[in-house]
Amino acid sequence: MSTTETYTKSGAASRVEEVKPRGTAQQEPPMKPEPQREHEWLQKVVGEWTFEGEMTMEPGKSPEKFTGTESVRPLGGFWILIEGQSQMPSGSETMVITLGYDPQRERFVGGFVASMMPHLWLYDGSLDADEKVLTLNTEGPNMAAGGKLAKFKDVMEIKSDDHRVLTSHMLGDDEKWHKMMTIHYRRTK
Numbered sequence: 001m002s003t004t005e006t007y008t009k010s011g012a013a014s015r016v017e018e019v020k021p022r023g024t025a026q027q028e029p030p031m032k033p034e035p036q037r038e039h040e041w042l043q044k045v046v047g048e049w050t051f052e053g054e055m056t057m058e059p060g061k062s063p064e065k066f067t068g069t070e071s072v073r074p075l076g077g078f079w080i081l082i083e084g085q086s087q088m089p090s091g092s093e094t095m096v097i098t099l100g101y102d103p104q105r106e107r108f109v110g111g112f113v114a115s116m117m118p119h120l121w122l123y124d125g126s127l128d129a130d131e132k133v134l135t136l137n138t139e140g141p142n143m144a145a146g147g148k149l150a151k152f153k154d155v156m157e158i159k160s161d162d163h164r165v166l167t168s169h170m171l172g173d174d175e176k177w178h179k180m181m182t183i184h185y186r187r188t189k
Contacts, residue, residue, distance in 0.1 A: 121139075153177065
């Protein structure tokens with residue numbers, strides 16, 4: 001702390017003032033948030049995975065089978081970053097997913113992009129009471145209806161430390177959820 005003394009003609013100090021140097025006001029250090037239970041839940045998925053899946057592109061058609069690999073890594077203690085490669089009947093595809101938990105909104109949040117389409121899928125979801133199933137709601141192009149937007153949900157279920165299942169559903173014109181895709185993931189390490 002700096003002080004300034006003011007002197008009278010007699011030379012005696014008449015007052016002492018406190019002077020704070022500019023820009024050095026004491027500030028509280030920024031609060032460092034700690035990962036919460038939901039952030040820790042996401043860490044269960046971190047690792048290397050292979051997967052097998054099947055997808056129905058149009059009602060009444062046979063499902064298409066596909067395989068792939070996935071690498072899931074933590075991004076700090078709050079996010080996971082999922083990078084996948086799959087072999088679809090139409091060719092090789094790449095996708096990236098970010099998932100985290102927003103404590104302010106008390107919701108899981110994230111995004112999904114894939115090399116096969118220009119749409120950014122934004123996730124908003126919740127975990128069930130048993131903490132085994134994460135449901136992520138989103139909106140995206142309805143491939144069967146000329147690309148107009150539809151509501152979707154991706155449901156990730158943890159079966160064991162080394163096995164999880166993802167099912168994707170689309171809300172139909174009949175206001176019912178229709179399963180479009182099922183993927184089984186097996187941990188390799």
